[in-house]
Amino acid sequence: NSGELRVCTEATIGDVSNANLIVIGRYENNSIAQQLNNELFFQFSPEGTTIRPNEKITIEPNYGAILGSVQLIDSPYSTEKRGLLLVSGVTDEGMLQAVEYIGSTDNVWRLSGDAYIADGENAYFYKFKADNKKAVSQWNRLMATPQLLLAVVVVGAVVLLLAIAVVVLAVKYRKRGAHE
Numbered sequence: 001n002s003g004e005l006r007v008c009t010e011a012t013i014g015d016v017s018n019a020n021l022i023v024i025g026r027y028e029n030n031s032i033a034q035q036l037n038n039e040l041f042f043q044f045s046p047e048g049t050t051i052r053p054n055e056k057i058t059i060e061p062n063y064g065a066i067l068g069s070v071q072l073i074d075s076p077y078s079t080e081k082r083g084l085l086l087v088s089g090v091t092d093e094g095m096l097q098a099v100e101y102i103g104s105t106d107n108v109w110r111l112s113g114d115a116y117i118a119d120g121e122n123a124y125f126y127k128f129k130a131d132n133k134k135a136v137s138q139w140n141r142l143m144a145t146p147q148l149l150l151a152v153v154v155v156g157a158v159v160l161l162l163a164i165a166v167v168v169l170a171v172k173y174r175k176r177g178a179h180e
Contacts, residue, residue, distance in 0.1 A: 016077045024087045026095055033088050036076065040086065041115040041128045042069045049090060051117065056126050063119070065090050068098030071115040098123075 050064035068089035075084040089095035097118040113127035
C-alpha cells in the first residue's frame with residue numbers, strides 16, 4: 001500500500017478534505033459520531049445509551065446497549081469521493097466486540113456490506129447503499145462506442161457499392177443476353 005497514515009485526536013484533526021477517515025471511540029466520547037448520528041445506518045439513541053432499530057433490524061434497547069458497530073459512510077468532510085469508517089459502541093466492551101472483526105485476519109474475510117453490528121458472539125452484516133455496479137447490456141455498451149457511427153457509415157458504403165455493382169452487372173449481362 002502507498003499513501004499516508006496519520007493518527008490524531010479530535011483536537012488535532014486538521015484538514016481532512018482529501019482523506020479517508022477511521023473514527024474510533026465510544027459514542028459518548030466521540031463528537032464526530034454524535035455529529036453524524038443522523039447519517040449513520042445504525043443510529044444511537046439521543047441519550048447515547050443504545051443502538052436504535054432501523055429498516056433492516058429490530059433492536060431491543062437492552063440488546064442495543066451491548067452492541068458495537070462498524071459503519072462505512074461517505075465522508076462529509078470531503079468534497080471528493082472519500083469514506084469515513086466509524087467504529088463505535090455505547091460501551092467500551094461493545095466497541096471492542098466490533099473491532100474484533102476488523103482486527104482479525106480470520107474474520108476480515110467475512111466482512112461484507114456497508115455496516116455491521118457485533119454482540120461478542122456474532123456479527124451481523126448489512127448492505128444499505130445501492131450497488132454502484134449496474135449491469136450494462138451489450139446493446140448499451142455498443143451504443144456507447146464512439147467509433148460506432150464511423151463503422152456503420154463504412155459498412156453502409158461498402159454494402160451500397162456492392163449493390164450498385166450487382167445492379168450494373170445484372171443490367172449489362174441482361175442486355176447482352178437479349179442481343180444474342
